[in-house]
Amino acid sequence: MKAEPAVIQTMQYRDDVIEEQKLKPKLFSYPNWNESITVFDFEDLAEDALLILCVRAQHNVPGHELDNHRVYIWRGSEFDDEEANNEVIGIQEFTNRVLE
Numbered sequence: 082m083k084a085e086p087a088v089i090q091t092m093q094y095r096d097d098v099i100e101e102q103k104l105k106p107k108l109f110s111y112p113n114w115n116e117s118i119t120v121f122d123f124e125d126l127a128e129d130a131l132l133i134l135c136v137r138a139q140h141n142v143p144g145h146e147l148d149n150h151r152v153y154i155w156r157g158s159e160f161d162d163e164e165a166n167n168e169v170i171g172i173q174e175f176t177n178r179v180l181e
Contacts, residue, residue, distance in 0.1 A: 106136045111160075112170050114178040128157040131165065131172065133179045152180065 107117035111131035118125075125132065132155040138148035154176075165172055 109133045109179045112168050114175050128159040130157045131160050
């Protein structure tokens with residue numbers, strides 16, 4: 082069996098990476114609803130932060146066809162709801178946009 086040309090292999094790899102990026106958990110930090118990070122740890126859980134972690138169901142993985150999307154919300158003890166709702170985007174709007 083002859084190996085595929087490097088160009089085709091590269092294109093397939095790019096497609097795989099794009100698909101993997103869609104499935105990776107994403108962490109959104111208020112008020113940045115359009116920016117997320119995919120590499121994070123417990124040190125990102127700042128006391129003055131509102132964070133939303135979105136985990137997409139991986140329906141294309143055998144045994145996970147019935148999984149649901151999951152959302153986890155971190156509201157630090159020093160996060161100021163009142164001040165946040167005076168921002169350009171309120172908490173509820175931020176949450177709605179992240180979940181789109």
